[in-house]
Amino acid sequence: MTMLTRSKQAIRSGRMMAAVVGVLLASVAVTPAHADTVRDRQWHLDAMQAKQMWKTSTGKGITVAVIDTGVQGNIPDLRGQVVAGKNYSRYPGNEQSDYDGHGTSMAVLIAGTGAKGQATGSYGLAPGAKILPIRIPDFIEHSRSDGNPDDFPTYMAKAIxxxxxxxxxxxxxxxxxxxxSPVLTDAVAYALSKGKLIFAAVGNTGxxxxxxxxxxxxxGVVGVGAIGKDLKATKESQHGPQVDLVAPGEDMIAACLESDSGVxxxxGTSDATAVASGSAALIWSKHPAWxxxxxxxxxxxxxxxxxxGKERxxxxxxxxVRPxxxxxxxxxxxxADVYPLPDFKEAAASSSAGSSSASSKPGSEPSAAAAESTSGGTPTVWILTGAGVVVLAGGAVLGAMTVRRRRRAASVDLMHAAVPPVPGQASWPYGDRNYGGRP
Incomplete structure (x- = not known):
């Protein structure tokens, strides 16, 4: 099952869904009471004390490859941030043409500069970093018999x-x-041998x-889960031995392609992964010899x-993550030459055994889910300056901000969210790879 691990509405040009799923209304029915800027609503940057970090590092000199749906490099918050990459998709355009919007939002969370303006500009955690987009096909392309037969692992391996x-x-x-797929496993090993650091989202079906x-x-891949403003793992964030780190992945605000306001x-864990990648960029920029x-x-x-008190x-x-x-x-x-997570070394040592189990990363510890909260795990303790009580409310200046959710189409104008539209069942969203009932 291929999926974008960011809970969102997948919207293509001309396919804007008007219906709103009723179950989402409680979460988006907010009354805009304050003229907050987009940056004011990026709670994770405050929680992580980004302004203070940027005095030391902005990620300058580091490039982050974003393997996704493309990155629209001409939007204001990414202008000058996107370098030439690679396109493996048959959709019109190239790697700097985003056929879904997902990759662009990930890039903004990593390296957005806020250049759109004081009111509506959004920032990434590492605004000095560059983005190298690698556009891969979506599942619709995989399912067509038009000369594009390669599967997800094959294209992902090519991209890596x-x-x-x-x-x-x-x-x-x-x-x-x-x-x-062993093809994917080999590609990851190759990337590590070339000195790369790989972060991937663990998924949203927790x-x-x-x-x-x-x-x-x-x-060899750092699996990233999502936490919310309560500093607990979100309910949707998948859990298991594949989780290596967690990062903010709730109520994330960033520039996008799916709304009139562009915000x-x-x-989701996609967002959390972008934050983890941005964190790595900040650190590596400060210590380029590492x-x-x-x-x-x-x-x-x-x-x-x-x-x-557990180690993990x-x-x-x-x-x-605490950059x-x-x-x-x-x-x-x-x-310098020793990978710090145990799974990669142990997988290499046991590869000749020909294990066919896909239940965990080889070498990882057994699941400890029974000893943890099924509602999202135990809270972490961040060293924050009041960041644990940041609450997002209001936001009149944002205009028609699109709330993006998983599985069902759910577009809503936050400016009018206090008077929710009539609930309706959305029709099949053509581009939504996250819907579990798809072919």
Whole structure:
């Protein structure tokens, strides 16, 4: 099952859905009471003390490869941020033409500059970083018999190998599929051998099937889950031994292509992965002589650990990314040539055994879900300055901000959300790969 691991409405040009799913109304029926700017509503930047971090590092000198639906490099908040990449899709345009909008929003969360203006400009965590877009086909292209027969693992492997041979240091993959493939495993190993650091979203079916998704569950990939403003793993964030780190992934505000205002609110492990990639860019920019292994080791060592005292849990992994701590007190980055997570080394050692199990990353510990909260896990403890009580309310200046949700079409104008539209069942969204009942 191929999916974008960001809960969103997948909208194509000319396919805007008018209906709103009733179950979402409670979450979006807010009364705009304050003239907040877009930046005011980017709570995760305040929680992570981005303004303070930017005095030390903005991610300058680091390039993040975004393997996704393309990146629209001409939107104001990304102008000058996007370099030439690669296109594997048959949709019109190239890698700087986004056929869905998902990849663009991921790029903005990583490297947005706020150039659209004081009121409506949105920032990424690493506004000094560059984006290298790699556009891959969506599941609709996979399902057609028009000479494009390659499956998700094949195209993902091609994209990873392209990124491995590029100037990018970080690879962001806010995509997932339940198909495990040695081709994908080999591509990840190749990228690590080229000094790359790979982050991938673990998926958004934590409250449902919770199946392993790849490449997040592929050895050598840092699987990223999502936490909310309560600092707990979100209910949708998948859990298991594939979770290595978590990052903010709730009520995320960023520039997008799906609304008239050009600003959207979303949630999901895709967003969290973009934040993790941005964190790595900040750290690597500050320490350009470090290797991928050292950057990751410092991220793991400085992560906010699960409150229950465990080194890791299946909901929070090794903890919440804290680039601010990594920038101010990184500690010993360790050996340059040793990958810090156990799964990659153990997978390589056991590959000759020919194991066919796809239940976990090889070498990872058994699931500890029974000992953790089924409502999202235990809260982490961030060292914040009041960030734990940030509440998003109002936002009149945002105009027609599109709220993007998973599975069903749900577009709503937040300016008029206090008077919700009549609930209706949306028709089949052609571009929504997240709908579980698709062919």
């Amino acid at each position: 190998r392209y990124a491995a041979d590029s100037d990018a240091q970080v690879i962001n993959i806010s995509q997932g599929n339940t198909a495990r 409250g449902g099937l919770d199946e392993l998704e790849y490449p997040a569950a592929t050895p 959207c609110e979303s949630h 290797t991928n292994n050292q950057v990751l080791r410092v991220m793991l060592n400085t992560a906010s650990k699960p409150k229950n 849990t299946d909901y929070l992994g090794y903890g919440t 601010r701590i990594a920038l101010t007190n990184p500690g010993d980055p360790g050996q």
